Amino acid sequence: MIVLDITTFIGRFHPLIVHLPIGFLLLAILIEWYQGSKAKKKNNSFIRVGWLLGALSAIAAAICGWLLAASGNYPEADIFWHRWLGIGLAIVAIAGWWLKRDSSKISKLANNAITLLVVSLLLIEGHLGGNLTHGADYLLAYAPKPIQKLFGGPEDKSTLPQLESKDSVLVYDHMVYAILEAKCLSCHNDNEQRGGLNMQQKTLFAEGGENGPVVLAGNTVESELFRRVTLSQKNEKYMPPKGEPLTYDEIKILEWWINNGADIEKSLNEHDIPVPMQQVILRLYGLDTQPKAWYESVNLPPADSLQIETLEKAGFRVKTLGQENSLLDIKYSGKNITLAQLQQLSILKEHITWLSLANTNIENDWLAVVGEFSNLTRLQLEKTNITDQGITHLTQLGHLESLNLYGTNITDTAIDLLKDIPELKRVYLWGTKVSSEGASSLAESNTELEVIGGISGL
Template structure:
């Protein structure tokens, strides 16, 4: 089978952009036609004629581009054909409406009712709605519109409540929710990017056009795991740009499932040797007991924050998420480029807010916001901080010394910063630190090999 040229697929990707033009134009023409009939005016006729002509032309190009996009092979054929031919029908009926409106072909007086265009424009709006519904199903899945509808009888079956961690079945309770949130939008029953469907265990094991994506017992060799752990700047990184990447917890779940559960879909915790980290993640996600305590009890006890404090953080541009409901233990993110890197005083104010709730911050992401060594002095006061992300910031080895006070720190992301191998020895002094993400820094693989042979410390990850 001949492969579709890249240029055709490039043009096809303009379909989602172009397809909205005829939709807007034709609905505009429909309402103008209604207005002209109710007000018994013909002043709008010239505009309606132009709108129908532009709607025909733009619908034609949208159909052509849609056909080009369909050649990628990423969509379910039956629904794709329905969407395509409904689009063609919409284009044809729109052209007919323009012919009737402009008297392009002379018509007998008996066609006067049809020439009024009300009926045919109503048909066009109906066709647009049905075609758009099929297009939405292709993009988001066949249940996208009805999934949460009160009359929907096909809602996802709720998993049984669990009494303990021993009862946790790894795939449905931990792995599948990650895939559903981060992968299903591109790999569902209607849309299969790379010929990969992931919405059933059987299809997940089949893999995509390049073969299986899971190798039982070997996460590092599994294509799925490789893709989600690449640097976000890599073209092969998944999910693609514009989608929310997997969190470190979600990646840990995926790695555990592949390496330790051997991609089994039915095994429970009781049948496995489960690392403490995974037990903690499961307890937090499923609200179960951990080591004889509630999941919330396994985390530090802190003062409960009032709404005013949270609102102050949000007003400064922070995204705030509570890790355990009612705990006031926070996962805080400052989106990239929220702060102009040339204006350090603005960032000083934001970090001062964090210091004011230093015991409550468990996870912090301030990537791409001009965080300097001086700012790390303050960040080093966040006493319960466990996860710190500082990628793409002007940080040096000097700043790392200020983080040594973070006794609970488990992982730190220093991608694309100014640190060097001089920081390696400082990482060893952080007793609970397990992982350091240091790709695109001056630290080289030889430095890591030498470090591992001489010191006991966290895993240094330089990417692939």
């Protein structure tokens, strides 16, 4: 139909007029039921008038509604049912008025049926109209959680599914597909393949659309998928043509995925994630991909509290790392320790991840005990009498990251031993007998390793 300003003007009376049939028809039905409950039947003319007014206003509402819909401000798909149910309601209301002119001429069953039909139509139609005006999630947005759950809950399209742990994440399945699903799948699925492209099936997606593959590994410029989502939004080729555009973070994920080979099988663990992408992944999927310290990735049952007590009695200060991390942080609280005391620690040797024996009289050979602590990541031996020989016991500590040897008697001989500690990241050598050449040779052997001396050298 031709849309004129005047038709839109009239159309906009729709929200006003729709309330009239609701009021008239419901009032007429309520009076009718009230009278029906009375013993003495009486033909009330108001019921008839109510139905007539209801029918007339329903027709007016339908006409206004049609004009309003023609203005093009509402998506056709959402309007369909509201439009035809509204027209249906007007017809049923006219029929109701016609049948109820004289209550004696209509069977009770038919009378009740038409009443029930009108009430149901009013409810459904009103709800659909409300959804059009206020949005589908308006009604339940503030409903108590159980009620929201009952109705499937509001669908939150603003965030992608959040990922829990890095280990099980597949880049395509869990990250890329989540974006495609939110932004592309409505037109490229099993039922509908615009441009011949189906993104719902992995293999079909890889095949591409009418003009071949939409993704070219390692080449974002030539990848149609990437080109389309980064065009000007005014360009008619821009994707998605309707709805929310892809966000910056989503585009960054697609770019990173394509540049890294656009593999549809690889897991996140197989990729090196550059720092800027770590931030993007954190924002988009709530997933922290910063490399975790070893002590954060070990899962052990909590240490036995009696064993902890034993260690405390032996003079150790024992602390559990966290409420969900049962590894232990242990420090010897005095200066004089015996081998027997140290050996006590072996009862919890897997749990010990931070250990301080600083300032004690520990001897080289005793470190053999410490060498058994497989999850040890931080060891403090500063200001003890240990020498190079003691370090030999530490080379098998596969997860040791930080070793404090300041103020000990170690020499350049220990440098080669320190090079053998595979995961060592920081070593403190201030006040030792290590020469500055020795220290720099250690630092050069491993770019990951920071050798920390004193303010004026070692």
